Amino acid sequence: MRNRVDRFVRSRVIPREAVLDGGGPAAADALAELRDRAQEEGLWAQPLPVELGGGGLDFRTYAGLAEVEGASDHGPAALGSAPLLDVTMLARHGGTAVREAYLKPLVAGELRTCYAMTEPDVPGTDPFGTATRAEPGPDGSWLVTGRKWFTSGAAGADLVTVMARTGGSAGDREGLSLLLVPTASPGFRIVRELPVLGAGGQYEIELDRVRVPADHLLGEPGDALTIAGERLALGRTLRCLRWLGQAQRAFDLMCERAVTRSGSRGPLAEQQLIQSHVFDALLALRTTRPLVHEAVALIDAGRDARTEVGLAKVAAARMLQQVADSAIQVHGAAGLGPDTPLPALLRTGRAARILDGPDELHITSVARRALRAYGPRARQDPEGAVQRS
Numbered sequence: 001m002r003n004r005v006d007r008f009v010r011s012r013v014i015p016r017e018a019v020l021d022g023g024g025p026a027a028a029d030a031l032a033e034l035r036d037r038a039q040e041e042g043l044w045a046q047p048l049p050v051e052l053g054g055g056g057l058d059f060r061t062y063a064g065l066a067e068v069e070g071a072s073d074h075g076p077a078a079l080g081s082a083p084l085l086d087v088t089m090l091a092r093h094g095g096t097a098v099r100e101a102y103l104k105p106l107v108a109g110e111l112r113t114c115y116a117m118t119e120p121d122v123p124g125t126d127p128f129g130t131a132t133r134a135e136p137g138p139d140g141s142w143l144v145t146g147r148k149w150f151t152s153g154a155a156g157a158d159l160v161t162v163m164a165r166t167g168g169s170a171g172d173r174e175g176l177s178l179l180l181v182p183t184a185s186p187g188f189r190i191v192r193e194l195p196v197l198g199a200g201g202q203y204e205i206e207l208d209r210v211r212v213p214a215d216h217l218l219g220e221p222g223d224a225l226t227i228a229g230e231r232l233a234l235g236r237t238l239r240c241l242r243w244l245g246q247a248q249r250a251f252d253l254m255c256e257r258a259v260t261r262s263g264s265r266g267p268l269a270e271q272q273l274i275q276s277h278v279f280d281a282l283l284a285l286r287t288t289r290p291l292v293h294e295a296v297a298l299i300d301a302g303r304d305a306r307t308e309v310g311l312a313k314v315a316a317a318r319m320l321q322q323v324a325d326s327a328i329q330v331h332g333a334a335g336l337g338p339d340t341p342l343p344a345l346l347r348t349g350r351a352a353r354i355l356d357g358p359d360e361l362h363i364t365s366v367a368r369r370a371l372r373a374y375g376p377r378a379r380q381d382p383e384g385a386v387q388r389s
């Protein structure tokens with residue numbers, strides 16, 4: 001299956017990347033064609049539940065596929081696994097009406113979603129400051145008002161999961177909830193697109209007293225941080241798998257260039273400084289992969305994976321940035337030009353160090369957790385020795 005997905009991405013998705021990146025009707029047609037083909041070939045929605053129309057792979061089995069699928073940003077959408085996070089969240093925390101209305105169309109690729117937590121005027125690293133509010137409406141519904149930004153894919157989305165305050169005031173640890181908002185609702189507006197290092201796909205959105213049915217609140221009022229925590233652990237690990245696939249792609253391009261580009265001193269591959277780029281990139285890839293799969297195994301087993309996800313996220317983001325940068329260096333000017341995917345891979349690697357929580361956030365929380373095992377309370381605790389390992 002991994003080989004078949006790899007072949008599909010390399011032979012069908014990657015050649016269409018320029019059209020897919022361009023957006024508009026041509027991109028929609030290309031994506032629809034790829035999805036039909038993925039369904040015909042039995043590759044559709046592999047990590048999603050069989051009863052909803054997916055392939056039913058558990059996360060650990062799917063992880064090997066996610067790497068090769070993620071080698072292109074368009075792989076998950078073309079192969080139907082893009083809704084994994086939303087389907088998992090709605091299946092666990094959506095009420096009956098939400099599950100019945102949305103799960104099957106999501107898996108079939110008929111509905112698109114996005115996730116809106118970060119706000120322009122509040123640090124994204126501090127969700128307690130969330131200013132978006134959901135007030136109870138007259139008929140039990142919620143009226144949501146606020147502004148979010150860097151909401152990936154908001155322009156084409158049918159549903160947006162919004163983090164909003166349903167109780168308490170800014171700074172309180174309690175009172176945050178997640179609401180599933182249909183984007184066709186009156187009062188929902190795309191304010192502007194926010195290009196990231198020149199690439200589109202991120203949006204600022206506004207909600208002005210958007211009415212959300214009572215049963216579109218996920219879990220119970222006040223559950224946002226628990227649900228978001230689950231979603232982020234799975235989401236960060238998924239991204240790491242995809243970044244491994246993208247870094248492998250940059251590594252392949254770098255090595256192919258090194259052996260084929262020759263000057264009067266012979267092929268680049270014979271230069272020791274080029275070999276050093278190859279060694280460092282391979283080392284980064286090989287040392288990051290087991291960290292990511294360690295996080296996958298813990299999440300799959302339903303165990304606490306906070307340390308492992310933090311380590312994997314920082315390592316994978318740095319690794320993608322480093323490998324893409326080395327591949328560009330070995331290509332010379334061609335690496336910065338329009339004929340290779342390297343500029344896009346470098347951009348993804350750079351953004352990776354900020355999105356889903358910046359490096360610093362993960363570094364401090366992993367380090368604090370590690371240090372706790374050496375603190376005074378841990379010393380009295382015989383389990384402390386185990387935690388230290």
Ligand SMILES: Cc1cc2nc3c(=O)[nH]c(=O)nc-3n(C[C@H](O)[C@H](O)[C@H](O)COP(=O)(O)OP(=O)(O)OC[C@H]3O[C@@H](n4cnc5c(N)ncnc54)[C@H](O)[C@@H]3O)c2cc1C
Nearest residue numbers: 115116117118123124125150151152351355356357358360
């Ligand atoms: C390409 C892209 C896509 C994104 N997609 C989405 C999306 O779909 N939905 C969504 O809700 N958000 C999305 N985001 C937003 C992203 O999750 C936030 O940018 C991120 O969580 C950081 O929040 P912030 O930008 O408000 O930075 P801030 O919280 O203002 O932090 C700024 C900087 O302060 C430093 N810092 C912060 N905390 C600490 C700390 N504890 N210790 C030391 N230094 C610290 C770091 O250097 C950090 O980069 C996306 C961002 C990008 C770039």
